[in-house]
Amino acid sequence: MPRKGMRTIFFKASSPSSSHQSSPSRAPSSPLHESMMDENIDNAQSVISKWYSDESSFANFTSLFHSSRSEAKQFLSAVADLQRAMHFFVNHDSTSEKLIRSQNLMQLAMKRLEKEFYQILSSSREYLDPESVSSHVSARSSISDFEDDRASEEEFGASIESVSGVERESELAMADLKAIADCMISSGYGKECVKIYKLVRKSIVDESLYHLGVERLSYSQIQKMDWELIENKIRHWLNAVKAAVKTLFYGERILCDRVFSASDSIRESCFSEITKEGALSLFGFPEHVARCKKTPEKMFRILDLYESISDLWPEIDSIFSFESTSAVLSQATSALIRLGEAVRTMLSDFEAAIQKDSSKTPIRGGGVHPLTRYVMNYVSFLSDYSGVLSVIVAEWPLTVQSSMPESYFENPKSDDDPTSAISLRLAWLVLVLLCKLDGRAKLYKDVSLSYIFLANNLQYVTTKVRTSNIRYLLGDDWIAKHEIKVKQYASNYERMGWSKVFSSLPENPSADISPEKAKECFKKFNSAFEEVYRKQTSWVVPDNKLQEEIKLSIAKKLEPTYRAFYEKNRARLRREPGSESVVRFAPDDMGNYLSDLFYGTGVSGSTSSSSSSSPSSLSRG
Template sequence: MPYKGMRSLFFPPKASSSSISNFPWPSRTGLQNPNSTPRRLFSDAFMDRTLEIADSIIMKWNPDTSTFAKVTSLFYENRREAKEFIKSVNDLQKAMHFSASENSNSDKLGRAQNLMQIAMKRLQKEFYQILSINRAHLDPESVSARSSLASTRTSTSDYEDDDGPEDEIRTAGDSISEVEDVSDVAMGDLRTIAECMISSGYGKECVKIYKVIRKSIVDEGIYKLGVEKLSSAHVHKMDWEVLDLRIKNWLNAVRIAVKTLFNGERILCDHVFAASESIRESVYAEITKEGASILFGFPENVTRNSKKSPEKIFRTLDMYTAIADRWPEIENIFSLESTSNIRSQALTSLIKLRESVQTELSDFESAVQKDSSKSLAAGAGIHVLTIDVMNYLSLLADYSNILPDILADSPPPAKSSLPESYFDTSDSEDFPSPAISLRFAWLILVLLCKLDGKAKHYKDVSLSYLFLANNLNYVVAKVRTSNMKYLLGDDWVNKHETKVRQFALSYERLAWSQVIDSIPEDPTAVTTPEEVKDCFKRFNSLFEQAYKKQSMCIVLDSKLRDDIKVSIARKLVGVYRQFYIVHRATVARERNLEPVVRFAPEDLGNYLSDLFFGTVGSGSSLSSSASSQLRHR
């Protein structure tokens, strides 16, 4: 028996109305003989005195014999008497053990046992009332806000210290709010009652009350967070929009449940049942197992039974992140052997989510490779496949911190499958994960290969190159403005920007070279009037044809659009201006000038500025407009 217990047994506190210090203490020899008369006398006298004190306070609060005791709470009505009540029960228990070992008067033991049963009934009532009345003050959020149980200083010792003022329940500082103070008092009272009942052999009754009330709080908390137990069939029948909403609710729920609900319940349970590790374990497991199983089982249910959807991988990654980020907390909160099944369920969901991401990513790559659509982008613009794939990859890159874990055992494509000029698989620190960088590079390469195939469906080769320039430029822009930039690096971006310019130059050469070449290499060279007229006519015809065809083209990116137009103008307008200035006078004597010279140099710039917006031009309007402008020069 601990030293403190021995002191309580042989030296009752000053608070007692009388003392047993004048009892006939047995001699040292008498104490060594369990059958000695002095020891028996002491045992009987000690039991009599303990029964007298216990009977006085226990019967006062017997709800079966007192209307006052039936409708009043001992711990709220008189905290001083609550301390005395607990102390008398503890003393009574000690006296019963001592007397039983001495084979003392069985009548006295029977009376003591009767008082003990009445006291336990009272404490059961108090325990239930404190739990029920203080639901708001004992909510998991309030309890979990404490950094540790050290901040909750009310304990059994508070009720054994009679030196302080009546309302001094703890040594909390002035900074503790009123709500926290009430919560601390309630937690201290619950712990004191639980320890008293457990030590008296009535722990089962105390635990039953606690389980019923606190389990209902956990289950209600899970329900209020929007998480319900769903059957596999129910999940499978759900439309994606409905399931997506459920997943969003779950993501919010798991954050609150781990940080607040389960953590708060663990702190409260550990505090109330601090006297017994086995009781703590069994009680916490019982009140949380159903709610935790529903919460942590939801992701597994989704991965196994939900319908396929392009957005599913991102929700799967969100759920994986939600559990993975909180795994240390989950392991800590459910560290008990009795809660190992909860840890196992959370880990199973994590594994299933991981496998689901791997499968969905593989399915995505396969879908891109198998794309057989022959539809062409209007005006050689950006293909819908390019938009879908790059949007997908830019979102996927947001999860680059967890993808290495998920794809750790999923081998990346071999380096030999990537052209060396396409992607440098260096081990630079700029790449957080070379394997993931390679995976993104490979997926983009798969897309670009499909785009190369689609470009061949354009009958005009120049449009094929414009299509490639448009789409590769879109790819580069998406990489540059997303986390893919950090995965692929600046070298990748620079190399592919160069390829965009090369595609654009190839388009210019094929689409406009005939127009440019229609002007003599030396525009100032002396030539005959007929040759000048033929040159103007040939230029007019070729320019009109090129303009009508290229006016249908689209370049959505403003910088790329301006770069192409400036490049064309630089090669075309300058040489045409020289030819125009030198040779216009040669044909000026012609009565019908308009069919010969249709465009002034300034006109070319104006027409070129209208290109690549997808507006179809008409030859007649272009010619008449140019002729009208020439009349006023």
């Protein structure tokens, strides 16, 4: 019988049992040695024949490894002895019929092991799923490997008493697969073993990715989708990528490394072919999204994609460390680069959108401008991504094109702070907004109302900074500096808006003056106060704290002066005809009138309005 299919790998010491094999170089033969080899062949034939079946179907297949672990170990040992006999006859009598007989027995043994290997992969699928493998890999240290010739079946069983359920079955299956793989590879049948492994495991990986929702979408397909649909797919992808990397690919890498530990090239080949296609599809998706049309509204989903890959990078780099899977690392890297470019483009577009805002209609009552709310909410969300944004903008210098003095615009962080780049960028965006608001304030014909507008909007900005993660980027000094400016705006409003009221009263309200002079002062006060009251009940100060501070400041300046003037002159004017029409406001009513201000109600002439104009019901927040 010709030696068809003779495997050259028999001449390589690649198996765990290679230390027991004869040297491939020709050595003197002895009758005793040849007799031992004959005995190996006879013993192997006895064991192999017992478990060999011509049936190709698995319907009635009885697994040797499930039936008796001791006989399974005996089978593998018989194959190792047969391999040693084949080495002997190859070196001493290559035309021997014993060599042909050994080769035929080896082919029968390998067919049996192929079936065993496939059967274990198929029947133990639930115990070899990546989640089980990745979760229970720590149990390996407490279990003796099946292929250890020194361990008996009882010892092996005793070693896993502390491990139960899925962990136990998972470890047993991996140990069996490794033992078969080692045997087939060392016998020159690694190709057959690998073919079965790739076929079964790739289908499992592909099916798992499908259930995770990973789709193989091209750029052209994504480009045609509405953003709502893309956003929905991004949400699914964010859930899928973590499970795929930490469980699916990680577990598959562990299984490959464990089963094919005898050959680095085989385990690399298997892992690459099983996972590469799915991994490329997985990491291709975010790059395709990054290449789509960019608008500021898409920023946060792009940042989610970037952050997800960035957080998983240590695992990605470790799992796909083979040279044959370098394309996966390249794809993931390319996705990060594209996503980073998209973020920088959208930041530039966002700044440009603020600059280009052309709204010319003054906000009713000097309230908070929609642009202020939009920009600060956006910047607040950006601050939640300060970690990844710091990386993205680190090598992207800010080019300031502004006539503002440098002292007004300074880096809120030191250069040594890793977040200094994004801190600078966000500080600049806020400054662009504030400059835009200065222009919007000029739309008001009433100067005092323009200061209310500036105070309201800067108060909103500082509150947003103080109550969000922007605070940690811009710093308390930034907040304090701009809170002082809010007070300056409020002071300017008070000076401009109440100057006529304050100036209508004499500098010394307790000084003696003539009744005619007193009447004239009361008339001026009445006219000025009614005008201010009529206008400012339609103005708004949505922030309760700022509103109360402004009212309190006005009251402290107005009420004592008016009370002193009123008490000094009211008694004398009572005797004058028509004095009731001259003295319209009592000092105790001042607080009620002031309480009506800044709710945007437009109420006039009644102190009772204060009861219905409470901050809780009319404040716009």
